[in-house]
Amino acid sequence: MLEQIEFTTKNILSKTNNFSPIVGIILGTGLGGLVKEITVEYTLPYEDIPNFPISTVEGHKGKLIFGELGGKKVMAMQGRFHFYEGYTMQEISFPVRVMKALGVKTLCVSNACGGMNPNFEVGELMIINDHINLFLSNPLIGKNEPSLGPRFPDMGETYKKTYVNLAKEIAKENNIKVSEGVYAGLTGPCFETPAEYRWLWRIGADVVGMSTVPEVIVAKHSGIDVFGISIVTDLGVEGSVQTVTHEEVMHIANLQEPKMTLIMKELVKRI
């Protein structure tokens, strides 16, 4: 893995005139709009980056963008990789290893998710304060490379508290309603059965989705601080579980995206 990280990093540096980002951004389904706020300097399609997988999902564009956002040098993944596409946990999170090698100190992630918390509404913005890994796998399985991070990383404050509070402050200043809660990550690609939503709520998750956890585990392993934000695109609330389609998920995510973009942009500015 070290050789792959080094090879990919060198390749990117050679194509970006040694651009060194301090913030990494991963944009979820229908949430690529933040890119419009970035003063773009370089765009690399995933297919031109050695060792990068290619995103196969509608709503995920598949480009790595380098530029400036809120006065900071950032790199943004417009489109991410999922376990259900057939990639391994290591492949999904490989871009985060490359981010670290390029100099990233903070990772901002967004996603679309289903909500189990009965207080949530469709379109709700939730700042992630913790996660539950239900992929039944882990990107750190296998030989640990000590230069990348510890064998047994602590996960006590995976989503940095100061970012959670800062995001809530920014939301308040801008009259945006946000909640805070726990994201359960599982493989998909099925949406959940009513019994699964009920179980997820009972074990302490507020929302559920098919991403984020692998990338965040690798960020934490690498010593990168994490900020995460979810948009609730459908509800799996006991007694009123709705039918979910990918089209509806993208539609709601697109509608709510400007609010998420504002919070993320302002947060990047202030960190």
Ligand code: HPA
């Ligand atoms: N479940 C899992 N992933 C999702 C959902 C959901 O209800 N909505 C958007 N992504």
